[in-house]
Amino acid sequence: MSLQKEIKRRRTFGIISHPDAGKTTLTEKLLLFGGAIQEAGAVKSNKIKKGATSDFMEIERQRGISVATSVLAFEYEGIKINILDTPGHKDFAEDTFRTLTAVDSVIVVIDVAKGVEEQTEKLVEVCRMRNIPMIVFINKMDREGKDAFELLDEIEQKLNLRVTPLSFPIGMGYDFKGIYNIWEKNINLFSGDSRKNIEETIEIEDVQSPQLEKLIGEKPAKTLRDELELVYEVYPDFDREEYLEGKLQPVFFGSALNNFGVRELLDCFVEIAPTPRPKESDTRLVKPDEKEFSGFVFKIHANMDPKHRDRLAFVKIVSGTFERNSPYLHVRNGKKLKFSSPNAFFAEKKQIVDISYPGDIVGLHDTGNFKIGDTLTEGEEMRYKGIPSFSPEHFKYINNADPMKSKQLEKGIDQLMDEGVAQLFTLELNGRKVIGTVGALQFEVIQYRLEHEYGAKCSYENLNVHKACWVEAKDPKSEEFADFKRVKAKFLAKDKRGQLVFFADSAFTLQMTQSKYPNVKLHFVSEFEKTK
Numbered sequence: 001m002s003l004q005k006e007i008k009r010r011r012t013f014g015i016i017s018h019p020d021a022g023k024t025t026l027t028e029k030l031l032l033f034g035g036a037i038q039e040a041g042a043v044k045s046n047k048i049k050k051g052a053t054s055d056f057m058e059i060e061r062q063r064g065i066s067v068a069t070s071v072l073a074f075e076y077e078g079i080k081i082n083i084l085d086t087p088g089h090k091d092f093a094e095d096t097f098r099t100l101t102a103v104d105s106v107i108v109v110i111d112v113a114k115g116v117e118e119q120t121e122k123l124v125e126v127c128r129m130r131n132i133p134m135i136v137f138i139n140k141m142d143r144e145g146k147d148a149f150e151l152l153d154e155i156e157q158k159l160n161l162r163v164t165p166l167s168f169p170i171g172m173g174y175d176f177k178g179i180y181n182i183w184e185k186n187i188n189l190f191s192g193d194s195r196k197n198i199e200e201t202i203e204i205e206d207v208q209s210p211q212l213e214k215l216i217g218e219k220p221a222k223t224l225r226d227e228l229e230l231v232y233e234v235y236p237d238f239d240r241e242e243y244l245e246g247k248l249q250p251v252f253f254g255s256a257l258n259n260f261g262v263r264e265l266l267d268c269f270v271e272i273a274p275t276p277r278p279k280e281s282d283t284r285l286v287k288p289d290e291k292e293f294s295g296f297v298f299k300i301h302a303n304m305d306p307k308h309r310d311r312l313a314f315v316k317i318v319s320g321t322f323e324r325n326s327p328y329l330h331v332r333n334g335k336k337l338k339f340s341s342p343n344a345f346f347a348e349k350k351q352i353v354d355i356s357y358p359g360d361i362v363g364l365h366d367t368g369n370f371k372i373g374d375t376l377t378e379g380e381e382m383r384y385k386g387i388p389s390f391s392p393e394h395f396k397y398i399n400n401a402d403p404m405k406s407k408q409l410e411k412g413i414d415q416l417m418d419e420g421v422a423q424l425f426t427l428e429l430n431g432r433k434v435i436g437t438v439g440a441l442q443f444e445v446i447q448y449r450l451e452h453e454y455g456a457k458c459s460y461e462n463l464n465v466h467k468a469c470w471v472e473a474k475d476p477k478s479e480e481f482a483d484f485k486r487v488k489a490k491f492l493a494k495d496k497r498g499q500l501v502f503f504a505d506s507a508f509t510l511q512m513t514q515s516k517y518p519n520v521k522l523h524f525v526s527e528f529e530k531t532k
Contacts, residue, residue: 003289003291003320003321003357003358004289006080006357006358007275007276007288007289007357007358007359008275009078009079009080009275010079010080010082010275010276010357010358010359010360011079011080011081011082011104011105011269011270011273011274011275011359012081012082012084012102012103012104012105012276012316012359012360012361013081013082013083013084013103013104013105013106013107013269013273014083014084014085014086014096014099014100014102014103014106014107015027015083015084015085015086015106015107015109016086016096016100016106016107016108016109016120016123016124016127017108017109017110017111017119017120017123018111018114018117018118018119018120019119020111021109021110021111021114021117021120021139022109022111022139022140022256022257023085023086023109024085025139025256025257026107026109026137026139026256026262027072027083027085028256029256029259029262030074030081030083030262030266031072031074031083032259033076033262033263033266070084070085070345071083071084071085071314071345071361071363072085072345073344073345073360073361076266076270077270079270080359080360081270082359082360082361084099084102084103084361086099086100096123097123097126098298098299098372098420099298099299100123100126100127100130100132101130101296101298101316102296102298102299102314102316102361103132104132104133104273104274104275104276104277104359105132105133105134105135105273105274106127106132106133106134106135107134107135107136107137107265107269108120108123108124108127108134108135108136108137108159108249109137109139109256110136110137110138110139110151110155111139111140111145112138112139112140112141112143112145112146112151112172112253113140113143113144113145113146114145115146115151115154115158116154116155116158116159120159121158121159124159124160124161127246128160128161128246130246131245131246132246133243133244133245133246133273133274134161134246134249135249135250135251135252135265135268135269135273136155136161136163136249136250136251136252137251137252137253137254137256137261137265138151138251138252138253138254139254139255139256140255140256140257141169141172141176141179141253141254141255141260141261142172142173142176142255142257142258142260143172143173143255144172144173144174145172145173148165148168148169148172148227148253149227149230152165152235152251155249155251161249162236162247162248162249163235163248163249163250163251164235164236164237164238164248164249164250164251165182165231165235165250165251165252165253166181166182166183166238166250166251166252166264166268167179167180167181167182167183167251167252167253167254167261167264167265168180168182168224168227168228168231168253169253170187170216170220170223170224171220171223175220176255177189177216177217177220178216179253179254179260179261179264180207180224180228181264182228182231183238183250183264183267183268184264184267184268187212187215187216188260188261188263188264189215189216207224207225207228208225212224212225236248238250240272243272244274250268250272252264252265252268275288275359276288276317276318276358276359278318279318279384280384280385281294281375281382281383281384281385282382282383282384282385283381283382284382286318286319286382286384287319288318288319288358288359289319289358290319290320291320292319292320292377292378292379292380293317293319293320293321293322293323293326293328293376293377293378294317294318294319294320294375294376294377294378294380294382294384295315295316295317295318295319295322295362295375295376296315296316296318296373296374296375296376296384297313297314297315297370297371297372297373297374297375297376298314298315298316298372298373299313299314299372299419299420300312300313300314300366300370300371300372300418300419300420301314301419311365311366311367311368311370311415311418311419312343312363312364312365312366313363313364313366313369313370313374314361314362314363315361315362315363315364315376316359316360316361317356317357317358317359317360317361317362318358318384319358320358320378321355321356321357322342322355322356322357322360322362323354323355324339324340324341324342324352324353324354324355325338325339325340326338328376328377328378329376329377329378329379329380329381330369330370330374330376331374331375331376331377331381331382331383332371332374332375332383333369335369337369337376339364339365341365342356342362342363342364343362343363343364343365344356344360344361344362344363345361345363350363368415368418370418371418372418372419372420391436391467391468391469391524391525392422392423392436392437392438392468393437393438393439394436394437394438394439394440394442394443395434395435395436395463395464395465395468395503396434396435396443396460396461396462396463397432397433397434397435397460397461397462397463398413398433398434398435398458398459398460399458399459399460399461400456400457400458401457401458401459402456402457405455405456405457408454408455408456409450409454409456409457409458411454411456412449412450412453412454412456413433413435413446413450413458415454416446416449416450417496418496421437421442421445421446421449422435422436422437422438422442422443422446423435423436423437423468423495423496424436424495424496425468425493425494425495425501425503426493426494427490427492427493428489428492428493428494429489429490429492434463434465434493434503435460436465436468443460446458447460463503464505465503465504465505466504466505466506466507466509466510467503467504467507467510467524468493468501468502468503468504469501469502469504469510469522469523469524470495470499470500470501470522470523470524470525471492471499471500471501471502471520471521471522471523472520472521472522472523473519473520473521474519474520474521475519478519480517480519480520481517481519481520483517484513484517484520488502488513491503491504491505502522504522510522
């Protein structure tokens with residue numbers, strides 16, 4: 001098949017939401033439609049021993065949350081779909097931000113009862129900054145929740161989106177009768193039987209037809225007609241161009257747990273969602289249909305399989321074809337590398353693939369060559385942009401709790417930091433190691449994984465840091481910079497790349513430092529444009 005054809009049939013997207021809005025359940029149901037799994041494992045129910053396919057780390061199983069981003073692929077009606085399931089938990093936000101650099105579009109899941117929650121706001125903001133096309137799925141319609149119009153208003157106001165419903169609920173909670181599919185002009189009746197894999201749909205060309213009363217009853221039929229009239233009046237018509245530019249967001253209603261409204265979402269998604277998009281590198285814009293291969297590492301996962309100490313680097317293919325056993329240039333190291341067993345994913349199952357196309361995610365076995373953000377090409381010297389580290393919110397000294405295992409501890413910390421679980425800083429003054437994380441839960445995850453995967457024990461000590469800022473000196477040889485380094489000596493550290501970092505203990509200190517040293521710039525993101 002030609003490269004063009006393969007690109008046309010690829011859709012790579014991420015699912016984002018606040019924890020508990022039903023993201024993992026939706027992922028499962030999409031896999032069900034793709035025939036990729038036979039039965040869906042409910043994430044919460046303890047009766048079913050089958051955990052959700054996408055949550056494979058022990059700590060996720062214990063807590064019922066997704067911590068690592070997993071990659072799932074399946075075929076649906078001739079379309080190859082790659083889903084990146086992201087952690088909803090805010091403590092893992094950084095992993096999610098990085099994953100958003102690898103997707104071409106996004107599905108935002110919102111809980112009908114809770115509406116727009118804070119984590120959703122942050123993630124949607126990142127998508128808006130990058131103009132990523134978004135589809136909104138309002139979940140749990142079989143429970144009591146907010147009125148559909150109220151929710152649509154909330155999405156517009158809180159998330160700053162321009163929405164247009166492509167399906168509309170008939171009642172909700174106890175009175176939930178089904179969904180009217182505006183996109184396809186048909187009705188899907190809700191039976192409340194989650195064992196049915198796929199619901200029957202009944203085509204209704206004209207909502208005015210008396211058939212509607214027969215299907216759902218007189219009162220619901222009248223309400224639906226009134227509501228649809230309002231929808232057509234108030235909301236803009238769907239325009240694919242605007243959606244692709246990130247200016248218009250279609251909305252679907254359903255209940256992922258009951259497998260309801262998911263097919264409508266999937267059918268429309270396959271039709272309208274973007275194929276792999278071009279990506280900006282530091283030298284030029286790279287298009288997917290270029291002959292030469294290029295891609296970048298957006299995630300590293302150590303110990304995917306506890307039986308084998310392996311690290312996998314997840315590479316998003318941007319252009320050309322990636323072929324097994326071909327030599328590719330690792331731009332940062334300047335070395336050519338060959339990969340004899342590149343993996344494609346299907347939840348916990350991995351298969352070796354001979355050839356992959358733009359939009360696909362391949363897992364490369366890594367012995368420590370890769371860092372997040374690395375670029376692979378067929379020889380061109382370029383780097384993909386836009387995988388930053390953010391200033392952490394929580395800081396602790398990390399101490400070795402078992403002196404006999406210092407080597408294991410060092411190796412473990414090293415690998416987990418490459419994975420981007422947290423950031424490691426080394427104090428300039430005494431070489432003590434400090435771990436910075438976006439969320440407090442990360443410390444637990446690190447401790448747990450160090451012990452269970454590397455056999456090393458660590459303990460933490462609190463450290464009062466308000467923000468870690470990356471330091472940029474306009475003139476590194478100036479008196480001012482020398483004074484800054486002397487006065488602030490005990491607050492200076494180096495990050496993993498050797499960049500200088502300043503630990504400010506309060507917002508006030510930060511302000512004072514900025515005004516005292518105007519030529520020393522402090523950045524909250526590690527990827528800053530150096531000022532000439």
